[in-house]
Every structure is written in structure tokens, then in C-alpha cells.
Amino acid sequence: MLIQLSEEHEAIREGVAKVCAAFDDEYWSACDTEKRFPFEFHKAMADGGWLGITMPESLGGANLGVTGAAIMMHAISSSAGGYSAASTVHLNLFGPHAVVVFGTDEQKERMLKPLIAGTDRACFGVTEPDAGLDTTSITTFATKVEGGYRVTGRKIWTSSGQVSNKILLLTRTTPRDQCRKPTDGMTLFYTDLDKSRIEVRRIDKMGRNAVDSNATFIDDYFVPDADRIGEEGMGFHYILHSLNPERILVGIEAVGLGQGALARAARYAGERVVFGRPIGANQGIQHPLAENWAYLESAFWMIMRAACLYDSGQPCGAEANAGKLLGARAAFDACTRAVMTHGGMGYSTEYQVERLFRESILLRIAPITEQLILSFIGEKVLGLPKSY
Numbered sequence: 001m002l003i004q005l006s007e008e009h010e011a012i013r014e015g016v017a018k019v020c021a022a023f024d025d026e027y028w029s030a031c032d033t034e035k036r037f038p039f040e041f042h043k044a045m046a047d048g049g050w051l052g053i054t055m056p057e058s059l060g061g062a063n064l065g066v067t068g069a070a071i072m073m074h075a076i077s078s079s080a081g082g083y084s085a086a087s088t089v090h091l092n093l094f095g096p097h098a099v100v101v102f103g104t105d106e107q108k109e110r111m112l113k114p115l116i117a118g119t120d121r122a123c124f125g126v127t128e129p130d131a132g133l134d135t136t137s138i139t140t141f142a143t144k145v146e147g148g149y150r151v152t153g154r155k156i157w158t159s160s161g162q163v164s165n166k167i168l169l170l171t172r173t174t175p176r177d178q179c180r181k182p183t184d185g186m187t188l189f190y191t192d193l194d195k196s197r198i199e200v201r202r203i204d205k206m207g208r209n210a211v212d213s214n215a216t217f218i219d220d221y222f223v224p225d226a227d228r229i230g231e232e233g234m235g236f237h238y239i240l241h242s243l244n245p246e247r248i249l250v251g252i253e254a255v256g257l258g259q260g261a262l263a264r265a266a267r268y269a270g271e272r273v274v275f276g277r278p279i280g281a282n283q284g285i286q287h288p289l290a291e292n293w294a295y296l297e298s299a300f301w302m303i304m305r306a307a308c309l310y311d312s313g314q315p316c317g318a319e320a321n322a323g324k325l326l327g328a329r330a331a332f333d334a335c336t337r338a339v340m341t342h343g344g345m346g347y348s349t350e351y352q353v354e355r356l357f358r359e360s361i362l363l364r365i366a367p368i369t370e371q372l373i374l375s376f377i378g379e380k381v382l383g384l385p386k387s388y
């Protein structure tokens, strides 16, 4: 058993960190305050060839698997950009996973190449206001017509919708009460997000403001057959396929965010002198930071184990879910502690930790909440009755 990163992984980490280093606190702070999408960072990542890290080599990707992507996302979120930086590229890496696995050759060529080049940006339209976490209760409906479908419904929280020209859209094509199983009868599309026909209304929110989130209103919108991914009625099953990689990446992004905040806290604790000595000489400051390190490190390795299992084709649901839970909790604790360590300055924007703190709570909520992860582990790992 060899539990360490390979040379290739270290090379990914260094390459990505180099790109990130060009975008400093000032840049990310301005993006957050001005609610401005980090176009320059997105372009730099595309130009460096990083957006195709999980995509097939035949399309210009690097096919480095979820493990490679995890190393990359970890490097991004531990940089000055934190979770905003990760979210800038996350959906493009990952949202289209269903196209990678279930798309036709024509679709892969047409849909994935522009994402890898950074000329297209995609958002993810799954969550609905009246369904919440109960995804099989979505009601956005795609009615079959000549040559395609007419879609009507409402999505919520569609992230990066303001700057995306494509949307991965989960719909119903058979009402839930007419399906054999609630997970049947849903159909997935990857299609144009034509804002002259679809209203994408920004939601004001607590943090991660460089990347917008939206309420999306779709009214009798035509989607061609060519944009349907896989078979009609199988959409939910395709989405399920990408859940474990998503948990892995979000979990590792959380760890990076927490480690970035912890590094800032440790630096400040070493420099700030009160009562004639650095505050970090006090165990009341030092021990909580050491504890954050331990929790973040253990989450990191749980997540890397999930990534390795996934890439070698083995079941990884328990590890991926546990990794997301541990990573998000450890990140939230580390970011909270980073604010506390800075005392009053932790509350100022100058030291950045309040920005990271605001981002960290999101990781406990989205894309899946802690409660639902624990329900999954309770049922699938511990054999307890299903509770949702």
C-alpha cells in the first residue's frame, strides 16, 4: 500500500498552482465585491489546457480521471480564489460528464470541444424550487414534438447562468405518477441557453459572488432531438452516474478552501504580537489550528481514496459521500477558525478570511446537504431503513 501522490499528480498540482498564482487576493476580492465573473482566470485555465483534464484525449482532453481532476481542483481552491475559483471551472469539467459517458460521437465532438477550449461555458439545471433535494419530484416538462421537444418549467440556483451559453437540463418526459419507478421518465438535454428565450434571473446571495446563481424560467422552449443525451426517460440514471465524481471534486475543493484559510491563519498567528509575543505562541490559538490541519488532512485522504476507487472502476459511494461530508465540515471549521484567529481583522475584508468563511458554508449545503449524505451512509453502509 503506497499512499502518496505520484510524480504526475505533483506535476498537475504545480502546473495549476502556477496559473492560479497570477490571480491574487486583490483580483478575487474585486470579483467577489463587484459580482464579476472571473473571465480572465477562466481563459487562463483554458489556455493552459486544464479544462479538458477529465475529457477524452481524442477531443483534446487529458483523460487523467477523477484523481487528476481532484488534484487540479484542490490546487485551485487552495489558491487565493478559494471556492469561487473552483466554481469558475468546476461545472465545465464536470457538468458534462453525462455527455462524456452517454453522448454520441457527434455530440462529444460538438459539445465537449468548445468546453475544453473555453469558448463555451455550461451551467447545470437540475434543482427546482418545489422539488428541492427530492429530484424525482421535478416538474419541468419536455413534450415531444416534430424534431425535438418543447420544454416548460423552472429551475433554481442555476450557477453561472449569467455567463453560460449552454445548459445541462434535467426534465420530465413522463409524469412521475405514470412511471414504474420515480427515477424513470426523466430526460437529459445539453442545449443552448438562449437568453432571448429563457429568463435567467440572478439571486443575491451570501458568498461566492464571483460566480452567479440564478432562478431560470423556461417557457415553451424548443430543444432539438440532437441535444438529447442518451435515451428518453433515462436522464436521472445518467445524472446518478456523475454523482460520485461530483462529491469527490466538491469534497476536495472544500479541503483546498479550508487549507488556504488555515495557511492564512497560521501566518497571522505567527506575525501578530499581543502581550509581547506572537498570538500563535498561545495554545488557545495554536491547538485549534493544529486540529483543523488534522481534520483537513484526513478528509483529503478519504477523498483521494474515493477518487482512486472510482478511477479503477470500483464502488466508491460510501467514500465519496463521507469525503464530501468530512471535507465540507473541516473547511467550514477551518475558515471559522481563520476568522477567529485574526480577531477583529478577521471581520475586515482586507485579510480575505471573511470571504473564504462565507464560501465555506455553501459547501455544507450544495450540491448535497449533510443530512442527505448521512441518510445515504445510514442506509447504504449501515443497513438502516431508508429515511427520505
Ligand SMILES: Cc1cc2nc3c(=O)[nH]c(=O)nc-3n(C[C@H](O)[C@H](O)[C@H](O)COP(=O)(O)OP(=O)(O)OC[C@H]3O[C@@H](n4cnc5c(N)ncnc54)[C@H](O)[C@@H]3O)c2cc1C
Pocket (backbone or CB within 6 Å): 123, 124, 125, 126, 127, 131, 132, 133, 134, 156, 157, 158, 159, 160, 205, 213, 362, 365, 366, 367, 368, 369, 370, 371, 372, 375, 387, 388
Ligand atoms: C449557491 C448555490 C449554488 C447552487 N448551484 C446549483 C446549480 O448550479 N445547479 C443546480 O441544479 N443546483 C444548484 N444548487 C442547488 C443545491 O444543490 C441545493 O440547494 C441543495 O441540493 C439543497 O436543496 P434545497 O435547497 O432545495 O434544500 P431542501 O430540499 O429544501 O432542504 C432543506 C433542508 O432540509 C433538509 N432535508 C430535506 N429533506 C430531508 C430528509 N428527508 N431528511 C433530513 N433532512 C432533510 C435538507 O438537508 C436541508 O437542510 C445551488 C445551491 C446554492 C445555494
